[in-house]
Amino acid sequence: MEQKKAFNKKKLKVFLALCIVVAVTAGIGLLAYIYHIDTTTLGRKISVYGLDVSKLTVGEAQQKISETFQNKVVTLNEDGEDIYSISLAQMGYSLDQDILKDALKALQQQRSQKFQLLASQKDYAIDYQIIRDEAQEKNALADENFDNKERTDSTDAHIRYSKKKQKYVLVKQVVGNQIDESRLLSYVDETLDEKFRTELLASDVQIVLNEEVYRQPDIEASGEMKQQVKKLNSQLKKYRSTTVTYVFGSETQVLDSDTISSWLNIKNSGISVDQEAAAAYISDMANKYNTIYVPRTFHTSTGSEVTVSDNEYGYRIDQDGEIAELLEDLKSGEDISREPIYSSSGMQRNGTDDLAGSYIEVSLDAQHLWLYKDGALVTETDIVSGAPTAERETYRGAWPIAYKASPFTLSSEEYGYATTVKYWMPFVYGQGLHDASWQSAFGGNRYKTGHGSHGCINLPEDQAALIYNTIDGGYPIIIY
Template sequence: MKKSKWLMVPIALLIVVMVIYGYQVVHFQHKFLPNSKINNITVGNMTEKEAASAIKKTMDKETFVLLDNGEPWRQIQKKDLEIQYDIDTSVASTLKKQNPWLWFLPYVAKQESVDLKVTSWDKDKLQQLLASTAEQLGELNKSRTATKNAAIEHDGTQFQIIPEVQGDSLDIPKITAALEKELFTGSDKLELEEFKEVPVITADSQELKNELEQINTIAKINASYTINGNDVSIPSEDIASWIMYKDGKVTLKNDKVRAFVEKLGSTYNTSSNPSTFSSTRRGEVSVPAGAYGWTISTDTETEQLTKLILEGKDFSGRVPAFQGSGSPASPLIGNTYIEVDLQNQHMWYYQNGTLKLDTAVITGKPSTPTPPAVNYVWNKERNATLVGEDYRTPVAYWMPIDWNGVGIHDSPWQPSGAYGGSSYQSIGSHGCVNTPPGVMAQLFEMVEVGTPVIVF
């Protein structure tokens, strides 16, 4: 009898537990389980209608806070962004998915919050918010220590690795991206301190050490040009000042290289600078630039020079990229040329340094003088007709030397004894070099197209 009495106790307890369990199962058929959360709003023990009402009231005054080291830095009213949620559908779906038979789990395990489905928002207002936040964060960063990557810098004597700096500056792009995401969840805050910038490149980076080695190699190269017969060296200190290490890449400062090339051009371009010439009778003279010359192609040479220097190898005798009728590879005026001395009214033709022909000539009269310049024979023509404003003159031999109609030709109309002296002042040409017919026939046969013509 006593044994049967003790058996009744656990049976009674089991019945009580079953009754309570069953009651709870029925209770949570239409109510949310304990500690249930939707968008971080507690809806436990609420009906679907009660939960929807509670969520709507909370969402109308929901605030998102940006924290700076735990202290509120900026508050954002979500309603200002006109965010709309499908509350009724989200609530009904969440309630339907819960299992009332497991009503006891929330007491022993943490419940995850369910996010509401966002249906719409004002995109323009959101972008304005993100932009203004980024601007304010930029101002905040001014009072913080900037985080810097390890870098390679020149200290005036050599390149060296400058260690990274771990500051407390904020990573603005990451913050705005996180803000844009968190605004549409149930989250109500974001801690700025979690978004400190971190150095990406450190002083022990092997890649950085390799780049330093490359830079030092480039900085020590010996480089020079051959321009118009001159050896022109590029100062090593200039090359060192051009080197730049940016975004993990060794390159040269384009503006600095370009400035150097432009200076080369302004110093040596024969298309704009006068040439020094050793004349037959007057010694060394300065002759203005003319049709024969060259110009350094600044854009092309800047690009090619940059590429060559970055290879890190010595080079010499480089001929710069150029355009024009001449070439900087050798002196503009070599050993073969025609010399026209306006003062002495005389012309010489030298071939490989040897005088082949000389003659008295008649150049332009004072009103239409023959312009001094470094020109060249760019064409040869037999039996041509020279045409001007007030003349039309046939000649047997014609060699144009500039782009304005000036050339060397025979002049059978001139008296044979008039060549040389001061005849040009009274019977001078329209600018061409009048040559005795017999001599012109010889010169025409000797001279090749491309021969320089020095008029001074």
């Protein structure tokens, strides 16, 4: 019995020894296996940018990292809605394989030099280089891929006239939601670069679109535009508050602000005056108040009405000059009172009456002259006018006295004379009023019987003196 127990003990010892041998051998094998894994692969419990690459060779890790990167999905979100999804591979993104491979090799070598029997989980950041296929990315992010949403264009800041407010206002720019491909590309690239720094491989990417990717207005509101609005409203106010009172002696014609306002062309680009309307107004005024170069109807001292065709005395509005002056006046914002711009003007006027009671009247048939000043008869006298022939007759019409001279020598090579008179007052074509000491009488038919002048109006010396001292250059004379 004891012999049997001893045999069993011996047998147990042998079994235990064998177990120890087996365990040691297994341990050595396991250790060898672990060492082999850690030195021929990247090792155990290792990740790169959050991606598990445990027990993978450099080539296997390189492939897994590349595929994981390119399979990442980029989702574009707009107004809280996912509108477009695409993988990085479809966008033309990839990792530079040479740089990735070298980085993994370096990591493997680093790990192999620090063999640990009991490894702990560790994540590594390694060098990488992203390659972009710009043409492929541009095609992937073309604006045609975003036409599943209603889009509006941006509008520029602009100046607009508000009919409701009756003034100019500055309308600020508005950003629409039309995709700007170049801005979208830049925005996506910048956003992805930022994401890659922390989440190169870990998860898909959502990019929220905002105004940065939309087509921007070309013109934004500026201080200069505000000043322009202020300037326009100031000018508009001046136009609307200007009046021009035209003075025709004691008579006036008022161009009021309502009429001026009706001429304004108010557009967003600015204010202009309807020059055709202004010109028509001036033309109507000229037709009413012009008195020269039109037949003149005259109420004579004897009570009859006569009309003279040669009318070179009076007023004529310079319509071109007047419209230029008026356009400047309209910008003033003031109440302006003035005479119109004349190309020809008389001595004085009262509305359409350009004589205003001061004139010389001559009747050739009656051979008589009347001098009026301020509505009062100063003198009247018989005269001797030009002989009634085509060469010597006195011209009928209305003219201003050109000037006065005392004394003055009358001469004519044609008729061979040179005579000095005391008082000379020419009116037209070398004809004038003057004293005539050689005339023994005046009036009647003397001008028809060889005593007629060469066109001048002969006067008694005392009458010539009185007239000379009463009038000045520009005084009207009407001969009929």
